[in-house]
Amino acid sequence: MSLTASDLGVVTASFLASGVELVEALTIVLAMGVARSWRAALWGTGAAVVVLTVITVALGTVVGTAVSRSALQLVVGTLLLIFGLQWLRKAILRSAGLKALHDEDATFAEEQVAAQAAGHELRYGLDWYAFVISFKGVFLEGLEVVFIVVTFGASAHSIPLAAGGAAAAGVIVLVVGAVIHRPLAAVPENTLKYVVGLLLSTFGVFWVVEGLGTFAPGGGSLGWPGGDLALPVLLATWLGASQLAIGTLRRTRPPVTA
Amino acid sequence: MIRALRTFAAFWFDFVVGDDWRIAAGVVGLVAAAAVIVHLAVVRAGIVAAGVALAVVVLVLAAIVSDARRAPR
Numbered sequence: 357m358s359l360t361a362s363d364l365g366v367v368t369a370s371f372l373a374s375g376v377e378l379v380e381a382l383t384i385v386l387a388m389g390v391a392r393s394w395r396a397a398l399w400g401t402g403a404a405v406v407v408l409t410v411i412t413v414a415l416g417t418v419v420g421t422a423v424s425r426s427a428l429q430l431v432v433g434t435l436l437l438i439f440g441l442q443w444l445r446k447a448i449l450r451s452a453g454l455k456a457l458h459d460e461d462a463t464f465a466e467e468q469v470a471a472q473a474a475g476h477e478l479r480y481g482l483d484w485y486a487f488v489i490s491f492k493g494v495f496l497e498g499l500e501v502v503f504i505v506v507t508f509g510a511s512a513h514s515i516p517l518a519a520g521g522a523a524a525a526g527v528i529v530l531v532v533g534a535v536i537h538r539p540l541a542a543v544p545e546n547t548l549k550y551v552v553g554l555l556l557s558t559f560g561v562f563w564v565v566e567g568l569g570t571f572a573p574g575g576g577s578l579g580w581p582g583g584d585l586a587l588p589v590l591l592a593t594w595l596g597a598s599q600l601a602i603g604t605l606r607r608t609r610p611p612v613t614a
Numbered sequence: 615m616i617r618a619l620r621t622f623a624a625f626w627f628d629f630v631v632g633d634d635w636r637i638a639a640g641v642v643g644l645v646a647a648a649a650v651i652v653h654l655a656v657v658r659a660g661i662v663a664a665g666v667a668l669a670v671v672v673l674v675l676a677a678i679v680s681d682a683r684r685a686p687r
Contacts, residue, residue, distance in 0.1 A: 434641060438641050441673075449682075568648050568649055580659075
């Protein structure tokens with residue numbers, strides 16, 4: 357079985373998005389485990405994973421069966437585009453030095469201080485603060501991954517591929533986190549977010565245009581000139597425009613220190 | 615109950631729209647305008663595709679320039 361450009365984009369975007377979000381979730385869980393209770397932190401993580409799995413299955417079923425292909429492409433493309441442009445905008449501002457970079461070590465230290473200052477409440481035999489914060493951290497970071505996996509996968513008819521990419525990143529982050537037992541501060545988060553932003557924006561535009569066929573007199577998907585070959589062209593356009601923006605901002609604006 | 619609904623709505627607004635509502639509003643407005651053009655069948659599909667792609671790039675660059683102008687010097 358050979359991978360198409362679309363399949364490759366789905367796997368890469370899912371893998372990178374999942375990796376970046378899970379690195380952030382890992383920082384929170386590690387802080388709760390170290391400062392409060394490993395048992396509660398792991399129960400919170402497990403509970404969030406269960407809820408996210410249920411949401412993935414439910415959303416995947418609804419998205420995969422309830423709407424026509426072009427309508428699905430339009431809705432998913434619009435949402436991915438909004439999502440992708442936000443990721444891209446922040447990554448460009450960070451690369452240009454106009455927004456502070458995400459610092460996992462600083463987040464870890466802040467979470468630890470907050471955890472040590474919080475009161476102790478025991479519920480169901482668990483340190484409730486550590487459970488809730490771990491649950492929220494994993495759930496909120498994971499929800500973005502679920503969204504990307506389901507929407508990307510459904511539009512490209514590759515939910516297993518998208519889920520596989522996300523799961524692979526999850527396993528790597530978990531294994532590395534368990535081995536080194538500290539936040540993965542060396543991961544180039546902004547670069548990964550930049551790549552994910554480029555991919556989401558590329559596929560977002562591609563599917564929005566195809567989905568606009570819903571409104572055409574004959575219905576069906578609107579075709580891109582060159583079909584799937586438009587994807588690398590779109591990606592190159594985003595890459596060129598974003599690099600131009602970064603270069604221009606670096607020359608004209610002083611960097612922000614924070 | 616109302617507070618819970620507000621919190622729920624605020625969470626999803628923040629999740630989908632993010633911290634720059636102008637991008638979300640711009641994308642939705644752009645898609646709506648393109649839908650009208652496609653429905654009226656006044657231009658070919660290739661022109662719609664190129665137009666949408668170009669308009670989205672301009673939209674995000676405009677948002678970034680606006681952010682940069684507001685950033686402290």
